[in-house]
Amino acid sequence: MTLKKKESTLVNMVVALFVITMAAGLSLGFVNDLTLEPKARARLAKKVKALNAVLPQYDNNPVSEVLRFKIEEAKDSIEFYPALKDSVIVGAAVTGASEKGYSGLVKLMVGFELDGSIKNIAVLEQKETPGLGTKMKGEKFLRQFRGKNPATFDLKVKKDGGEVDALAGATISTRAFSEATQQAYDVYKEVNKMEIKSDN
Numbered sequence: 001m002t003l004k005k006k007e008s009t010l011v012n013m014v015v016a017l018f019v020i021t022m023a024a025g026l027s028l029g030f031v032n033d034l035t036l037e038p039k040a041r042a043r044l045a046k047k048v049k050a051l052n053a054v055l056p057q058y059d060n061n062p063v064s065e066v067l068r069f070k071i072e073e074a075k076d077s078i079e080f081y082p083a084l085k086d087s088v089i090v091g092a093a094v095t096g097a098s099e100k101g102y103s104g105l106v107k108l109m110v111g112f113e114l115d116g117s118i119k120n121i122a123v124l125e126q127k128e129t130p131g132l133g134t135k136m137k138g139e140k141f142l143r144q145f146r147g148k149n150p151a152t153f154d155l156k157v158k159k160d161g162g163e164v165d166a167l168a169g170a171t172i173s174t175r176a177f178s179e180a181t182q183q184a185y186d187v188y189k190e191v192n193k194m195e196i197k198s199d200n
Contacts, residue, residue, distance in 0.1 A: 047109075050122035051081055054111025056091045058083035069187060075099065078187045083111075091119060092191070096184030101176035103127040106136070108177065110184035116192075117149040121181065126173075133173030141167060150185040 044063070051062055062081035069078045074097050081093040091114055097107040106126045111119035123137045135141055144165055155178045156162025157171060166174040 046124070050109040050124060051083075051093050051111075053122045054093050054109050054120040055081070055083040056085075056111070056113060056119055058085055058090060060084040060087075062093065067191065069191075071183075071187070073183060078183070080187060080191050090114065092188060094184040094188050094191075095124065096180035096182070096187070098176040098179040098183070100172070100179060101126060101128055102133050102170065102172045103129065106173065106176040106180055108180045108184065110181055110188075112185070112188050115149065116151055116185070116188065117147055118145045118181070118185075121145055128170065128173045132167065132170040135167050135170065136173055136177050141165075145181065150182060151189075155179075155182045155185075 048063065055062070060083065062083055065082055067080040067082075069080065071078055076097065078097075079095045082089055083091045083093065091112050093109050093111045095107065095109055097105060099105055104127055106128070107124040109122045109124055111121070113119050121142055126134065126136065128134050128136065154162040155164060157164045157166040157174050157178060159166060159171060160175070162178070164174060164178050
């Protein structure tokens with residue numbers, strides 16, 4: 001009699017757990033579907049804000065004209081956003097990323113003038129140490145890159161023989177930032193070469 005009662009309770013518990021798990025799974029799936037569109041809108045808004053911060057004045061829609069490139073060094077595609085004013089190219093923004101940050105991924109949007117000099121840089125993603133690596137978003141740090149052309153400005157930190165002042169206590173974060181910036185510049189240079197070849 002007791003044995004049957006235990007079996008019955010075990011079966012009831014398994015069935016109840018199964019029902020609860022199914023209900024939770026369906027609820028999570030439903031909530032995820034509801035939030036997909038707002039998340040996509042938020043990502044797009046963040047991207048547009050970054051483009052406005054790093055590009056020279058433009059009147060086209062760089063988001064709709066984006067070019068994507070897969071390179072060996074990057075996990076995701078590198079995005080190239082052309083900036084045009086009165087149908088003439090005035091610069092471009094290029095994403096760059098490094099997985100070598102202190103806490104992993106550092107992803108940037110780097111704006112370039114036509115001559116390849118850096119107009120500005122916006123940090124898209126980072127998980128660096130608050131108060132140290134997170135200072136890569138600060139004006140004091142970013143200022144040293146503006147107007148510099150990576151063709152003549154060595155993007156390595158000074159400790160490694162380059163020209164970049166590292167963030168205090170965050171050399172690893174600075175190296176990742178510099179690597180992501182160099183990656184964006186290399187793609188910018190390659191696309192410019194492709195443009196010149198296609199014009200001939």
